[in-house]
Each structure stands twice: as structure tokens, then as C-alpha cells.
Amino acid sequence: HHEAIMLGHGSGGAMTAELIQRVFLKYFHSDGLQQKNDAANLAIPDNIHRIAVTTDSHIVTPLFFPGGDIGRLAVCGTVNDLLTAGATPKWLSAAFILEEGLPIAVLEQILESMKKSAEEAQVEIVTGDTKVVERGKGDGIFINTTGIGYIAENFQPGGEKAAPGDAVILSGTIGDHGMAVLCARGELGIRADISSDAAPLNEIVRNLQPFARSVHVLRDPTRGGLSTTLNEIANQSQVGIELDEKSIPISKEVNAVCEMLGFDPYTTANEGKMIIIVPDEIKQDVLLAIRRSKYGENAAIIGRVFPNHSPIVLLQTNLGTHRILDPLPGELLPRIC
Amino acid sequence: HHEAIMLGHGSGGAMTAELIQRVFLKYFHSDGLQQKNDAANLAIPDNIHRIAVTTDSHIVTPLFFPGGDIGRLAVCGTVNDLLTAGATPKWLSAAFILEEGLPIAVLEQILESMKKSAEEAQVEIVTGDTKVVERGKGDGIFINTTGIGYIAENFQPGGEKAAPGDAVILSGTIGDHGMAVLCARGELGIRADISSDAAPLNEIVRNLQPFARSVHVLRDPTRGGLSTTLNEIANQSQVGIELDEKSIPISKEVNAVCEMLGFDPYTTANEGKMIIIVPDEIKQDVLLAIRRSKYGENAAIIGRVFPNHSPIVLLQTNLGTHRILDPLPGELLPRIC
Ligand SMILES: Nc1ncnc2c1ncn2[C@@H]1O[C@H](COP(=O)(O)OP(=O)(O)OP(=O)(O)O)[C@@H](O)[C@H]1O
Ligand SMILES: Nc1ncnc2c1ncn2[C@@H]1O[C@H](COP(=O)(O)OP(=O)(O)OP(=O)(O)O)[C@@H](O)[C@H]1O
Ligand SMILES: [Mg+2]
Ligand SMILES: [Mg+2]
Ligand SMILES: [Mg+2]
Ligand SMILES: [Mg+2]
Ligand SMILES: [Mg+2]
Ligand SMILES: [Mg+2]
Known part of the structure; x- marks a missing residue:
């Protein structure tokens, strides 16, 4: 009963098995893990003909910050990427790269957070992996989650489906996660009352189901923020997008x-x-549906799609001028997620 | 056109997009990636009612060794875990944690190897992720692959299905990977002509399909080796396993x-x-089927399952004595895969 991760915990032998049994499986319960085989064997319902698959590794620093931690991020990030496909999130894999010396208590705090987030997002962790690197060859803990969700035939949004005239809705405030992590680093000597928005957005997407065929695009503006994500969509759909700053x-x-x-x-x-x-035509109805969803209370219509010979994202500023919103070029805030 | 990975390549902005487009997508082609959405949208055939899901992160050092490299391992390891479920491997996710300073040429060599291994294993990389950590917070490159395969109703082996009287077959020689990596480290000043056995075992499992319902257990003896893996099976099935050293x-x-x-x-x-x-009853037929498969030429019947009140793995040695084969306790060779 060690207090910190040792290289032996990555051996694949008895120490690994004990760590999985005594620590990981204290927090993760699912049929897939229960099988104790090298791959989970999972049933697909007869009415499901398509699945969504997405992956993200998480390397955020610090591991804990106001509003979240690496565990909550690892679950919510992958869940939200499944939701962008209109999918119902079902299963996650969870793979851990632990640095020698990581306190088991810290690991458990992260697992507790993953457990809670997975419950909230109604996903099961069905398979896992545990590797250990020597001190100084990692940074505490890196977590990969890969997600699988069910896709319904009538609900298949995609970045290529934005059409001129469409309305652009955003589910809430921007910038919270990035600024929360930045402030948590404490390097800038800034104390601000900012919490990460890390959250699973299942309810928002579930409440869009009545509009299924009309939902053209869903996308979560993670690294690179709103500008970068809208530029990706503008590129895929070959359209312009204009935002109204005050909204x-x-x-x-x-x-x-x-x-x-x-x-x-x-x-x-x-x-x-x-x-x-x-x-x-449906933007007001959709907005109301989002606003009555958990994490959607502050949703707003922020702009519209317009025809343009080259993809562009424009911001009509509070001053009445226009500004081009470019994608983030390189790194301003490394290791934000 | 940078020559080495920079923090900006992990920004999620333009530098990340360029790295994915110019480097990763030079090697990875699939419908899933072609969609350019946050999750791949994949069709499941009507006759498939179950899928296998498995995950592994790869942290091997050195990155290249005789017989393989981290890229080949990342593909084959996950493919083989899918095969242990009797599944037909279909799709992989690939998530990269790159250390600042990793030469792009090294990355490309690894991607070339992943591409070739994925072609050999007939799997497609359908979704990816790219993160970058600062120099000294990682170790060149870590790769997570998560795999999905189709399971047929009549072919669902599991570690819990070993039955007294069963024969234990091994598809070839033991210890090659571990010793190849150890020697490649060069620390021990040993020069040996040993190559890793890293390989996708699709053909072996495909050739088992005529025996589908009778295949009780499939498992790949990776970390922890033959002893550890057989102990896992003995535990799951609550049986004893006896091996014959000379075979x-x-x-x-x-x-x-x-x-x-x-x-x-x-x-x-x-x-x-x-x-x-x-x-x-079918061990000889199964042995022949394995021996005519790629990577199965040296297969052998190595032992048998016997009833025992507690799980145990025994080795009948060349000297005629019995030795208990215990699972690997802790770490002898860290970062072997
Ligand atoms: N961190 C974890 N949390 C929950 N389950 C885990 C975790 N790590 C591993 N497991 C589970 O433990 C079992 C054994 O995992 P392990 O990684 O040893 O198998 P493997 O992938 O076949 O071996 P290797 O990683 O050496 O290739 C699997 O069922 C796996 O899902
Ligand atoms: N290394 C890679 N190889 C191939 N495709 C990749 C790679 N990294 C990312 N991609 C693909 O690029 C697209 C964008 O990936 P990205 O990780 O930026 O999206 P995201 O997960 O939604 O964002 P974030 O990682 O910030 O949460 C996806 O289609 C993804 O599959
Ligand atoms: Mg993501
Ligand atoms: Mg996303
Ligand atoms: Mg594993
Ligand atoms: Mg494995
Ligand atoms: Mg395995
Ligand atoms: Mg990603």
C-alpha cells in the first residue's frame, strides 16, 4: 500500500493489477471493466447503425483549478466532442500515463472527479490502461479518453453544413476555462474570481433533438476558442460568419x-x-430550448452565416467597426487542456 | 515549416492545423479523418451487434529498436487486444503527446511505421489528437491508440472460459520484444541479434474462425509476459495451468x-x-491452422488446463521438477511498450 506511484505500478504485473483493483476500480464500475478481458465486449442496439468516435489526451497544468481538474476535463472534453456529432455519448476508454512519485491521494482525487463527471454525462468507462514513466519524463499525470456514442439517422450535424442565412448560437460565456487555468498558475500574481466552465453538455444537445434535421453544425470551441472554431466551420462550409460583439x-x-x-x-x-x-427561422425556438438546459442558461444568438467567395469570420464591434477574427496562430497559453 | 515540435503546435490554432495537415495527414487517410469534424461518424453493418473496445498508451524507450518502433507498437498492441476478443479490428484513434523539440523527421518516421502497420492490420485511423508539452515534461513522444472491432455472435472468447482438459497453445517464441528493447538501450553493453516480435496477429485469429465456438481464450502475453498472462487467465477461470518447459x-x-x-x-x-x-480434441487442427498463419509458424502446444481449487500456473521443467510460475511482481524493465 504505497503512497506514491512507483515504476513497478507500470510493470503489467502484480503491482499494476493491485493498483487497478485497489485504486482505479474503486471509482470505475462498468460491465466492460467487469469482464476483466483485454478488450471490452459491448452490445450495440439493433436500431443503431452509426457511431461517433473521438479522442483527446489531457495534459493540463495545474492539475486542479477553480471549476475543475484534469479528470473532469478528460471526461467532459470527450463527451462534448461526441455531442458535436449529434451522438448520445455511451462509452469512454481511459488511459493513464503516471509519473513516478505522483501521490496516490492526488490520483484518487482525480479519479473521484472522473467518476462524478462520467455519472453526470451518463457515460461508462469500459476499458483502461496504466503506464508509468520515470520522474522527470512526464508531469504528474496525462489522461487520454476516447469516446463512443450512438448516432441517430435524423441527427447528423457537421462542420460542412453551415448555410448562408443560418443563425449562430453560443451556449454561454466565452473565455472562462482559459482564464481560470491561467490565473490558477499563479505566475501572474493575479487573483480573479474565475472558474472553468468544464462541463458535459448532454442536456443542451438532448434538447435539440426536436430540431434534429435542422441542426446544421454543433462544435465546442475548446483550444483556439470561438475564433478558431468558427474559422474551421467557415472553411469546411465555404461561407462567411459575422458576429455581433455586443451579443x-x-x-x-x-x-x-x-x-x-x-x-x-x-x-x-x-x-x-x-x-x-x-x-x-427556428433560431428563437432553439435558443429557448438551449436556455432551459443545464449549462445553457446564458445562451445567445451571436451572429449569422453569409455567402462569401472565401471563408472569413467577421466581428461587428461595439464601436460599429468590423474586425476580422483570425484563428489563433500559435501558442499563448500552453497546456490549457 | 519547422524542423522540430514547438509549443505552438499544441495551441489548437493555425500551427496545430498546419502540423496535422502537412505531417499527420500525409500518412493517415480515412473517411473518418476526411470528415474533419471533432468526432468521426462511422457506419456499423446491420449484422454487427457487438463491438470490442480497448485502449493502450505507448511510452517505450528507445523510440526505435530492432524489429519495431513506438509507432508499430501503438498499432499492433491495440489491434492484438481487439483480436483477443475474437473481434475483427476496424478502427483506431491515435492521440499524440509530443515533447517540445521532437524533430519532425523523427515524428514522420514513426507515422510512416504506423501507416504501414495499420495497412498490414487492415485498420483505419479515424480520429486523432495532438498535444505538446514543454521540454522536460515528456519524453519525445507518447502515443495512445484506442481500437474498435466487430464481434461475431459465434466467436466470443474470454479469459473466464478456460476449462479443465483444454490445451494451451502459444503462437511462437517468448521474450523477443522485452530483450530487443533492453539490448537496444545499450546500457548493458550487450550486443545480441534479437528483434522485437511486434506484429499484428489478424491472420492467426482469422484462421481460427472455423473453430469459433471452441476457442475458449485468446490473450496476448505483453507486459508481464507469459507467466503473468496465464495467471490472469487461471484467476478468471479458477483453474490450474500446467506448462511443459521443453515445448x-x-x-x-x-x-x-x-x-x-x-x-x-x-x-x-x-x-x-x-x-x-x-x-x-481440436488442438492439433488448431495448431496447424495457426502454423500456416503469418507470425504463427513457430506455434506450439505448451500445456494444459487442469481443475484446481485455487488458481495456479505450474511449469514442468526440463529437469522433471515442478516450478510455480508467479506473475511478475514489480518492474524489471520499465517502459517496455
Ligand atoms: N487505469 C485503469 N482503470 C481501469 N481499468 C484498467 C486500467 N488500466 C488497465 N485496466 C484494465 O485492466 C485490464 C488489463 O489491462 P492491461 O493494460 O494490463 O492489458 P493489456 O492492454 O492487454 O496489456 P498491455 O498494456 O501490456 O498491452 C484490462 O481489462 C483493462 O481495461
Ligand atoms: N495527430 C493527428 N492525426 C490525425 N488527425 C488529427 C490529429 N490530431 C487531430 N486530428 C484531427 O483534427 C481535427 C481537430 O482535432 P482537435 O484535437 O483540434 O479537435 P478537438 O478535440 O475538438 O479539440 P481539443 O483537442 O482542443 O479538445 C479532428 O478531426 C481530429 O481527428
Ligand atoms: Mg476535444
Ligand atoms: Mg471539439
Ligand atoms: Mg494496456
Ligand atoms: Mg495491450
Ligand atoms: Mg493484451
Ligand atoms: Mg482534440
């Missing part, structure tokens, strides 16, 4: 910290937000 | 290096071997 939800605190430090909230990461693109 | 395939070189360095070949890792447990 874009942002908290006072995030705005203040961004201004003070020279960060752009439009390229700052979010971990609990969704961009929803739908035909103009 | 267990091992190369002269591996045997010599193990003796010289005091390693036990029975707990040394393999990356291209399968344990196959079937009823005694």
Missing part, C-alpha cells in the same frame, strides 16, 4: 483579466460551451 | 541474454504473440 456573452471578470493581460477572449479556450448553427 | 518456443539468443542478465523469459514482454486455449 457575445462574457463575464466581467474574464473581460477584465483579458484586457489587463492582453489576451483575446475570442481565442481563449472553453470547456463547457457549444456553438449551434441552425436555420434563421 | 515452449524460445530463441537461443533470448535464452542466452536472459541467462546472462538474470531475466526470466516467462515474465518478459512479447508484442506479437497470442495464447490460444481450446478443447483438447
Whole structure:
């Protein structure tokens, strides 16, 4: 009963088995893991003909920050990517790269958070892996989650489906995650009351089901923020997107910290937000559906899609001028997720 | 056009997009990736009612060794875990944690190897992720692959299905991977002509299909080697397993290096071997089917399952004595896969 991770915990032998049994399986329960085989054997219902598959590794630093931690991120990030396909998230794999010396108590705190987030998101962790690297060859813990969800025939949004005239809806405020992690690093000597938005957005997407065929695009503006994600969509659909600055939800605190430090909230990461693109005719109904969903209370219509010979994202500023919103070029905030 | 990985390649912005487009997508082609959405949208055939799901992160050092490299391992390891479920491997996710400073040329060499291994194993990489950690917070490259395969109703082996009287077959020699990586480290000043066995075992499992319902257990003896894996099976099935030392395939070189360095070949890792447990009546037919498969030429019947009140793995040695084969306790060779 060790207090910290040792190289032997990655041997694949008795120490690994004991760590899995005594620590990981204390938090993870599922039929897939219960089978104790090298691959989980999972049933697909007869009415399911398509699945969504997505993967993300998580390397955030620090491991804990206001509003979340690496475990919550690892679950929610993958769940939200499944939701962007209109899918119902079902199963996650969870693979851990642990650094020698990681306190088991820290690991358990992260697992507890993964367990809670997975319950909230109604997904099961069905298979796992545990590797250990020597001190100084990793950074505490890296977590990969890969997700599988069921796709319904009538609900298959995609980045290529934005059409001129469509409305662009955002499910809430921008910049919270990036600024929360930045402040948590403490390097800048800033104390701000900012929490990460890390959250699973199942309910928002579930409440879009009545509009299924009309939901053109769903995408979560994570690394690279709103600007980068909208540029990706503009590129895939070969359209222009125009945003109205005054309609874009942002908290006072995030705005203040961004201004003070020279960060752009439009390229700052979010971990609990969704961009929803739908035909103009239904935008008000869709907005209401989102607003009555958990994590969708602050949703707003933030812009529209217009025809353009080259993809572009424009911001109509509060001053009435236009600004081009470019994708984030390189790294401003490394290891944000 | 950078020559080495920079933090900006993990931003999720333009530098990440360029790295994916110019480097990763040069090697990976699939419908899933072609969609350019956050999750791949994949069709499941009407006759498929179950899928296998498995995950492994790969942290091997050195990145290249005789017979393989981290890329080949990452593909084959996950493919073989799918095969242990009797599944037909179909799709992989691939998630990369790159250390700042990794030469792009090294990355490309690894991707080329993944591409070739995926072609050989007939799997497609359908979704990916790219993260970057600062110099000294990783070790060149870590790769997670998560795999999905189709399961046929009549072919569902499991570690819990070993039955007294069953024969234990091994698809080839033991210890090659572990000793190849150890020698490649060069720390021990040993030069041996040992190559890793890293390989996808699709053909072996395909050739078992005529015996489908009778294949009780399939498992790949990776970390922890033959001893650890057989102990897992003995535990799951609550049986004893007895091996006959003289029938267990091992190369002269591996045997010599193990003796010289005091390693036990029975707990040394393999990356291209399968344990196959079937009823005694069909063992010769199964053995022939395996021997005419790629990577199965040296297959042998190595032992049998017997009833026992507690799980145990016994070795009848060349000297006629019995030795208990225990699981590997802790770490002898860290970062072997
Ligand atoms: N961190 C974890 N949490 C939950 N289950 C885990 C974890 N790590 C491994 N497992 C489960 O333990 C079992 C053994 O995993 P292990 O990684 O040893 O198998 P493997 O992938 O076949 O071997 P290797 O990793 O050496 O290739 C599997 O059922 C796996 O899903
Ligand atoms: N190394 C890679 N090889 C191939 N495709 C990749 C790779 N990394 C990412 N991709 C693909 O690029 C697209 C964008 O991936 P990205 O990771 O930026 O999306 P995301 O997971 O939604 O964002 P985030 O990682 O910030 O949560 C996806 O289609 C993904 O499959
Ligand atoms: Mg993501
Ligand atoms: Mg996403
Ligand atoms: Mg594993
Ligand atoms: Mg494995
Ligand atoms: Mg295995
Ligand atoms: Mg990603």
C-alpha cells in the first residue's frame, strides 16, 4: 500500500493489477471493466447503425483549478466532442500515463472527479490502461479518453453544413476555462474570481433533438476558442460568419483579466460551451430550448452565416467597426487542456 | 515549416492545423479523418451487434529498436487486444503527446511505421489528437491508440472460459520484444541479434474462425509476459495451468541474454504473440491452422488446463521438477511498450 506511484505500478504485473483493483476500480464500475478481458465486449442496439468516435489526451497544468481538474476535463472534453456529432455519448476508454512519485491521494482525487463527471454525462468507462514513466519524463499525470456514442439517422450535424442565412448560437460565456487555468498558475500574481466552465453538455444537445434535421453544425470551441472554431466551420462550409460583439456573452471578470493581460477572449479556450448553427427561422425556438438546459442558461444568438467567395469570420464591434477574427496562430497559453 | 515540435503546435490554432495537415495527414487517410469534424461518424453493418473496445498508451524507450518502433507498437498492441476478443479490428484513434523539440523527421518516421502497420492490420485511423508539452515534461513522444472491432455472435472468447482438459497453445517464441528493447538501450553493453516480435496477429485469429465456438481464450502475453498472462487467465477461470518447459518456443539468443542478465523469459514482454486455449480434441487442427498463419509458424502446444481449487500456473521443467510460475511482481524493465 504505497503512497506514491512507483515504476513497478507500470510493470503489467502484480503491482499494476493491485493498483487497478485497489485504486482505479474503486471509482470505475462498468460491465466492460467487469469482464476483466483485454478488450471490452459491448452490445450495440439493433436500431443503431452509426457511431461517433473521438479522442483527446489531457495534459493540463495545474492539475486542479477553480471549476475543475484534469479528470473532469478528460471526461467532459470527450463527451462534448461526441455531442458535436449529434451522438448520445455511451462509452469512454481511459488511459493513464503516471509519473513516478505522483501521490496516490492526488490520483484518487482525480479519479473521484472522473467518476462524478462520467455519472453526470451518463457515460461508462469500459476499458483502461496504466503506464508509468520515470520522474522527470512526464508531469504528474496525462489522461487520454476516447469516446463512443450512438448516432441517430435524423441527427447528423457537421462542420460542412453551415448555410448562408443560418443563425449562430453560443451556449454561454466565452473565455472562462482559459482564464481560470491561467490565473490558477499563479505566475501572474493575479487573483480573479474565475472558474472553468468544464462541463458535459448532454442536456443542451438532448434538447435539440426536436430540431434534429435542422441542426446544421454543433462544435465546442475548446483550444483556439470561438475564433478558431468558427474559422474551421467557415472553411469546411465555404461561407462567411459575422458576429455581433455586443451579443457575445462574457463575464466581467474574464473581460477584465483579458484586457489587463492582453489576451483575446475570442481565442481563449472553453470547456463547457457549444456553438449551434441552425436555420434563421427556428433560431428563437432553439435558443429557448438551449436556455432551459443545464449549462445553457446564458445562451445567445451571436451572429449569422453569409455567402462569401472565401471563408472569413467577421466581428461587428461595439464601436460599429468590423474586425476580422483570425484563428489563433500559435501558442499563448500552453497546456490549457 | 519547422524542423522540430514547438509549443505552438499544441495551441489548437493555425500551427496545430498546419502540423496535422502537412505531417499527420500525409500518412493517415480515412473517411473518418476526411470528415474533419471533432468526432468521426462511422457506419456499423446491420449484422454487427457487438463491438470490442480497448485502449493502450505507448511510452517505450528507445523510440526505435530492432524489429519495431513506438509507432508499430501503438498499432499492433491495440489491434492484438481487439483480436483477443475474437473481434475483427476496424478502427483506431491515435492521440499524440509530443515533447517540445521532437524533430519532425523523427515524428514522420514513426507515422510512416504506423501507416504501414495499420495497412498490414487492415485498420483505419479515424480520429486523432495532438498535444505538446514543454521540454522536460515528456519524453519525445507518447502515443495512445484506442481500437474498435466487430464481434461475431459465434466467436466470443474470454479469459473466464478456460476449462479443465483444454490445451494451451502459444503462437511462437517468448521474450523477443522485452530483450530487443533492453539490448537496444545499450546500457548493458550487450550486443545480441534479437528483434522485437511486434506484429499484428489478424491472420492467426482469422484462421481460427472455423473453430469459433471452441476457442475458449485468446490473450496476448505483453507486459508481464507469459507467466503473468496465464495467471490472469487461471484467476478468471479458477483453474490450474500446467506448462511443459521443453515445448515452449524460445530463441537461443533470448535464452542466452536472459541467462546472462538474470531475466526470466516467462515474465518478459512479447508484442506479437497470442495464447490460444481450446478443447483438447481440436488442438492439433488448431495448431496447424495457426502454423500456416503469418507470425504463427513457430506455434506450439505448451500445456494444459487442469481443475484446481485455487488458481495456479505450474511449469514442468526440463529437469522433471515442478516450478510455480508467479506473475511478475514489480518492474524489471520499465517502459517496455
Ligand atoms: N487505469 C485503469 N482503470 C481501469 N481499468 C484498467 C486500467 N488500466 C488497465 N485496466 C484494465 O485492466 C485490464 C488489463 O489491462 P492491461 O493494460 O494490463 O492489458 P493489456 O492492454 O492487454 O496489456 P498491455 O498494456 O501490456 O498491452 C484490462 O481489462 C483493462 O481495461
Ligand atoms: N495527430 C493527428 N492525426 C490525425 N488527425 C488529427 C490529429 N490530431 C487531430 N486530428 C484531427 O483534427 C481535427 C481537430 O482535432 P482537435 O484535437 O483540434 O479537435 P478537438 O478535440 O475538438 O479539440 P481539443 O483537442 O482542443 O479538445 C479532428 O478531426 C481530429 O481527428
Ligand atoms: Mg476535444
Ligand atoms: Mg471539439
Ligand atoms: Mg494496456
Ligand atoms: Mg495491450
Ligand atoms: Mg493484451
Ligand atoms: Mg482534440
